Structures are given as C-alpha cells and as structure tokens.
Amino acid sequence: xxxxxxxxxxxxxxxxxxxxxxxxxxxxxxxxxxxxxxxxxxxxxxxxxxxxxxxxxxxxxxxxxxxxxxxxxxxxxxxxxxxxxxxxxxxxxxxxxxxxxxxxxxxxxxxxxxxxxxxxxxxxxxxxxxxxxxxxxxxxxxxxxxxxxxxxxxxxxxxxxxxxxxxxxxxxxxxxxxxxxxxxxxxxxxxxxxxxxxxxxxxxxxxxxxxxxxxxxxxxxxxxxxxxxxxxxxxxxxxxxxxxxxxxxxxxxxxxxxxxxxxxxxxxxxxxxxxxxxxxxxxxxxxxxxxxxxxxxxxxxxxxxxxxxxxxxxxxxxxxxxxxxxxxxxxxxxxxxxxxxxxxxxxxxxxxxxxxxxxxxxxxxxxxxxxxxxxxxxxx
Ligand SMILES: NC(=O)c1ccc[n+]([C@@H]2O[C@H](COP(=O)([O-])OP(=O)(O)OC[C@H]3O[C@@H](n4cnc5c(N)ncnc54)[C@H](O)[C@@H]3O)[C@@H](O)[C@H]2O)c1
Numbered sequence: 001x002x003x004x005x006x007x008x009x010x011x012x013x014x015x016x017x018x019x020x021x022x023x024x025x026x027x028x029x030x031x032x033x034x035x036x037x038x039x040x041x042x043x044x045x046x047x048x049x050x051x052x053x054x055x056x057x058x059x060x061x062x063x064x065x066x067x068x069x070x071x072x073x074x075x076x077x078x079x080x081x082x083x084x085x086x087x088x089x090x091x092x093x094x095x096x097x098x099x100x101x102x103x104x105x106x107x108x109x110x111x112x113x114x115x116x117x118x119x120x121x122x123x124x125x126x127x128x129x130x131x132x133x134x135x136x137x138x139x140x141x142x143x144x145x146x147x148x149x150x151x152x153x154x155x156x157x158x159x160x161x162x163x164x165x166x167x168x169x170x171x172x173x174x175x176x177x178x179x180x181x182x183x184x185x186x187x188x189x190x191x192x193x194x195x196x197x198x199x200x201x202x203x204x205x206x207x208x209x210x211x212x213x214x215x216x217x218x219x220x221x222x223x224x225x226x227x228x229x230x231x232x233x234x235x236x237x238x239x240x241x242x243x244x245x246x247x248x249x250x251x252x253x254x255x256x257x258x259x260x261x262x263x264x265x266x267x268x269x270x271x272x273x274x275x276x277x278x279x280x281x282x283x284x285x286x287x288x289x290x291x292x293x294x295x296x297x298x299x300x301x302x303x304x305x306x307x308x309x310x311x312x313x314x315x316x317x318x319x320x321x322x323x324x325x326x327x328x329x330x331x332x333x334x335x336x337x338x339x340x341x342x343x344x345x346x347x348x349x350x351x352x353x354x355x356x357x358x359x360x361x362x363x364x365x366x367x368x369x370x371x372x373x374x375x376x377x378x379x380x
Pocket of ligand 1: 128158162198
C-alpha cells in the first residue's frame, strides 16, 4: 500500500454543523488490513460491506480476519445481512446493488451494532460503492443519535461523487434516496486500484460523473478525456489517479462552499434532470445512473445550442466527447412527453418551472428556467 502525497482535508463551512473529512489517496493493491489493523485500537468498530466486495481477492485477509466463509455470503436475501465478530470488531455484509438499498438494510446495520453492545464511542466504517457508503452513513447518523463514520470507497462513482459531501440515505418503494440525512464521513480512504475490478458497465457509469466534473471545473481533465480515451478506458493507473483525485477535490471544493445545495452545488446536477427522468421512465435499473447522466448532458448541450446559450462548436465538442465513450447521445427510446413529465416530478425540482443546468462555454455553468416547449424540442 502506497499513500500518495496529495491527501487533503475537506473543511465544512462554520455554520454547517459539521467539522471536516480527511481524505487519503493510495496507489497499489488495496490494503484494508494496513488501514485498519496495523495499530491496536480500543474503539468498537462496525465494518459494513457487500458480498461482491467481500469476495474480492484483495480483501481476502480482511474477511479471513472475521472467519467469513465465502460460500455463506454468496446469496444474501434482500433486507437481510450476515454478521461476523472478532474482538471489538463486527462485520455486517449485505447483498450487492441498488435493490439492497432499503431502510431494512440500514436497520440491519443498526441491529448489528446494538447486538454487539456498542456505545456512542463506536465507529462505523463503510467499505463499498455509493449504496454501501450512503446507507452506512445514514445508519451511523441514527445509531444512538449519531456516531462517527468513515468510508473506504470501492467504485468509480463513490470515489468521484457519492463518498464526498455528506448526502446519505436509502431508497423507499420505487423512489430513490427518499429517506436520508446530511452526515459526512470523518475520513475517506480512496484506493484507485479498487476501480480495476469493477465490471466495465459499472466503470463506464462512474466515468460519466468524472466527465461531468471535467465539463464543470477542469479544462485539463477535459483534454485528457478527449485525447487519452484508450488509456482512460483501459483504466491506466496514472490516469485513474489523476481523474479520481481531481474529481474528489473538485467535489470537495463545491461541498465546502455549499453543503446543503443552496447555490453552486446545484451545478453538480448537470445532466441529472434529464438523466433521472430517463432512468425513471426506462424503469429503475434498466439503464445505469451514468448512462442517464451522460445522455442528460448531451441533451443539456443540445438545449444550449438550440437556444443560443452556447456556440454550436462548444455543444458539438461536448457531445462528441460523450459519444466517444460509447454513451447514447441521441434520442431516447421512450416518448418525449413521458420524459418531460418525469422531469417535472424530479425531487430536486422545487417549483412548477423546470430548472436546468446548462453551460455557455468551457467551465462556465448556469441555472436556467426552461419551458416545456423548449425541452420537448431537444427530446424529440
Ligand atoms: N451520496 C451522494 O452524494 C451520492 C452521489 C451519487 C450517487 N449516490 C448513490 O450511489 C449509488 C450508486 O453507487 P455505485 O455505482 O457505487 O453502486 P454500488 O455501491 O451498488 O456498486 C455497484 C456494483 O459494483 C460492485 N462493486 C463495488 N466495488 C467493487 C469493486 N471494487 N470491484 C468489483 N465490484 C465492485 C457492487 O457490489 C455493486 O454490485 C446510488 O444508490 C446513488 O443514489 C450517492
């Protein structure tokens, strides 16, 4: 395990009620034992992960420490978990993926800590993608009215987005992230090599958020996406480190300025109003979040071009970059009116008028009020 030099601290605004997140970047094989078992601790700890991550070769020593039989965790039912104990440490494993992001899974975590007789000084540690980090932090926010939480992020999406910024929660019924709280992690450990074992589908999904960050804030990174496509797709180590640390820092900067999304944090929703609507209309899980966001960014560029907000050239350049990574940038396979209707229902849309994030040039972003007719023009 090699800690890189660019660890940093995300300080939250004074009036936010939160203190800070210490963020550490590592290159080389992920080493959970090195991070959490190289020194003795008296603190009780609840580790939470999913059964795919627990089965990764690089985590073998970690699960062995808890005597986990991998056969035992191959098929964990929804709303259930497997719990293991060793000394003051407890490991709670749930199934993998969005369908496990339920309030019952969150309560399984709380129950594991209660059954271990943990008090308010314990620590919750999420090892996983956005599903695990969102739920573990939410469980930590509730357990005995709030205990500390730390993250080890293991997906591209969690590294560049979900693990930074304090939004936590779970789904409810068919509604995504309907229950939750703001509750940032005290520490975030980022091993960029975790990304190498992700399926191509999950990698490409997370990459869309990284491309979004480049459009919003980072000209150099955008050039890299344009000129180093093959290396990006091959998950070249140096490129991964650059992308992940660049995106994590950019998100941290925005969160520092605007934790509760009263202003500039809304820029992070570039592509999301269109994208969430397509995800909802296609059926949850039919397209990945990243595919939705990439398609949504292409729609936002079209909107900008058609309404004279940005140049033809700027819009086309953005669309070309997205298309070069294989995202659908054209018309969706579902009726435009249904997408428009879903956009109106987006939980981030507070008024009757749909607000869109658009760009008028490189790294220049604004929020506009869009009319139904103009939205339909870019959907048809
Ligand atoms: N809190 C936020 O600000 C925020 C922001 C964006 C997204 N999110 C949430 O994040 C979730 C999506 O996150 P995600 O894409 O990380 O999903 P995820 O946590 O479900 O992980 C995706 C899949 O990859 C597997 N996986 C994880 N790490 C792996 C690894 N290193 N190697 C191989 N497989 C691995 C998981 O088991 C899972 O099957 C959504 O629920 C979304 O709402 C939250």
